[in-house]
Amino acid sequence: MMFFKNFGRFLYHGSRAHAEWEISTANTILRSRKRMMVLGLLLIPILIGGTVFADQLVGGLPEYLGGKNAYSPSFFTMKIFLASIGVGLCAGLITGCIGAGGGFIIAPALMSVGVKGILAVGTDLFHIFAKAIMGSVLHKKLGNISVSIALIFLIGSIGGATLGGWINRVLYDFNPVISDAFITTIYVIMLGALGSYALMDYLKARKAPGGGGSAHGGKDEGSEMGSLPMKLQSMSIPPMVSFDEGLIPGGRRISSWFLIASGFFVGLAAAIMGVGGGFLTFPIFVYVLGVSSMTTVGTDIFQIIFTAGYSSIGQYAIYGFIFYTLAMGMLLGSLLGIQIGALSTKVVKGITIRGFYALSVLAGFVNRGFALPSKLSSIGLIKIPKETTxxxxxxxxxxxxxxxxxxxxxxxxxxxxxxxxLKGEEV
Incomplete structure (x- = not known):
């Protein structure tokens, strides 16, 4: 029980950190005419090309796009596009309003309406990659990036993303139902831990003096180093890498192997779940490796671009497992949702929306949990009547x-x- 609680806390802090990246990225895109023009250019071939050529392309695709019936270029209808905007809008509202990542609901939402798990994962990764490229603020954050840490971390994350994409494709090729069951199980575990902790955090905040007024609240993470980071940094396993020299006298050092292992885990989770890996990088860097919050933020932005880009294109796009219509619709919806959600925090009590966040994550957990019996029954692991499932x-x-x-x-x-x-406050 304690492990489950700590795991949920770990995911919650990572989810909050990833939400800050989402909000910053959305603001960067919407406040730049050039980036908005790029978004428009991305949408034109999706909308026009999908409408004109979908009937001719679907079902007649070359084998190198997946080996079976490849999905790309994905079939376009206005209904699908509008639905994807709705999914992105809801995820954006959660992110902007609560300050915790709403991306956890995207894959469950897509799978609930019949999208195959592997396609939901690939599509979500591509949506994150497109957002990361368009909203890149690396030029503003370069002072906070430890290039040595980032490059070593990416060695592991690329390896993990390769394995994660391979696992999803092998399972899908063997049996699409097994693939869906596997992805569903991963989400049940993740959402169960995250939702339980978020609910406990909400109930605890209600009892606290003042009722937990801030939605985004929380102390500065990583100001102190725990026992685990100290233990890992004390192990002198070459090659060693130095970091945080500008923040701490003499800086800190850690074995590159711990960075590679962490990157591998992040890349593996990103490729299997389709979440970009950003929600894991922050808690791993701060609570496991002992990297300062400032260095972590810059390095996280750096790794999301490369991890999500390699995973979405190298592991899913070239095999046909990306639904571009959905991806672009989700991008539009999330940009709008984040703005509305962020503004709403000025007039809504933080404790209320924290409660809604817990309910939203637990709703995703229940959704995937209720779907799991039918998946397991379909592959013969358990026996449940079809009517019941x-x-x-x-x-x-x-x-x-x-x-x-x-x-x-x-x-x-x-x-x-x-x-x-709200207009009065801005004035």
Missing amino acids: AVLDTIGTYLFFIIISIFAIWVIGTFVMNIKK
């Missing part, structure tokens, strides 16, 4: 979308009702 699937899907929809309507409604107040 169908009912469980339906319950999980409705619960998930009802909770997410209530949250979205509440946040947007709060935003609209307080537009005059």
Whole structure:
């Protein structure tokens, strides 16, 4: 139980750090005319090309795009595109309003409406990569990047992403149902741990004096180094790498092998789950390796671009496992959702939206948890009547979308009702 709680805390801190990157990236894109023009150029071939050529291309694709029936270029309908904007909007609302990553709901949402797990993963990775490239603020953050740490970390993350993509493709080629069951199981574990901790954090905050007013609150992470980082840094296993020289007298040193192992784990999780890896980099760097928060932020931005880019293109796009229509729709929706969510925090109590975040993550957990029996039954691991699994699937899907929809309507409604107040604050 203690391990599960600590794991949830680990994911929660990482989710918050990744949300800060999402918000910063969204603001960078929306405040630049050039970046908005790039977004428009990305959308044109998706919308026009998908409409004109989809019927001719789907089903007649070359084998090198997947070996089986490849998905790319993905079929386009306006209904699919609008639905993807809705998914991105909800994820963006959670990110901007709560300050914790809303990307956890994307893959469950896509799988709930029938998108294959491997396609949901590849699409989410491509959406993160497109956002990272367009909103890159590396030129502003170069002072916070330890190039040596970043390059060594990427050795591991590229290796992990290669293995993760290979695992997903092998399972899909063997049996698409096994592939879905595997991805669903990973999400059940992750969302269960994250949701449980978020709920406990919410209940604890309610009892605290003042009722937990801030949505994004929390102390500065990484100001002190725990026992685990100290132990790892005391192990002199060459080659050693130095970092944080400008922040700590004499700097700190750690074995490159620990960085490579950490990168491998991050890349593996990113390629299997389709989440970019950013939500794991922060807690690993700060709580495991003992890297300062400032260095971690810059290095995290750096690794997301390369890890998500290599995973999405090298492990999924060339095999046909990316739904570009969905990816671009999610990008548009998330950019809008993040802005509305961030503004809403000025007129909504933090404790309330923290409660909604816990419910949203647990809704994703329930959704995937209710879907798991049908997946396991389909591959013969357990025996459950199809009627029962169908009912469980339906319950999980409705619960998930009802909770997410209530949250979205509440946040947007709060935003609209307080537009005059928000304008007054800006003035």
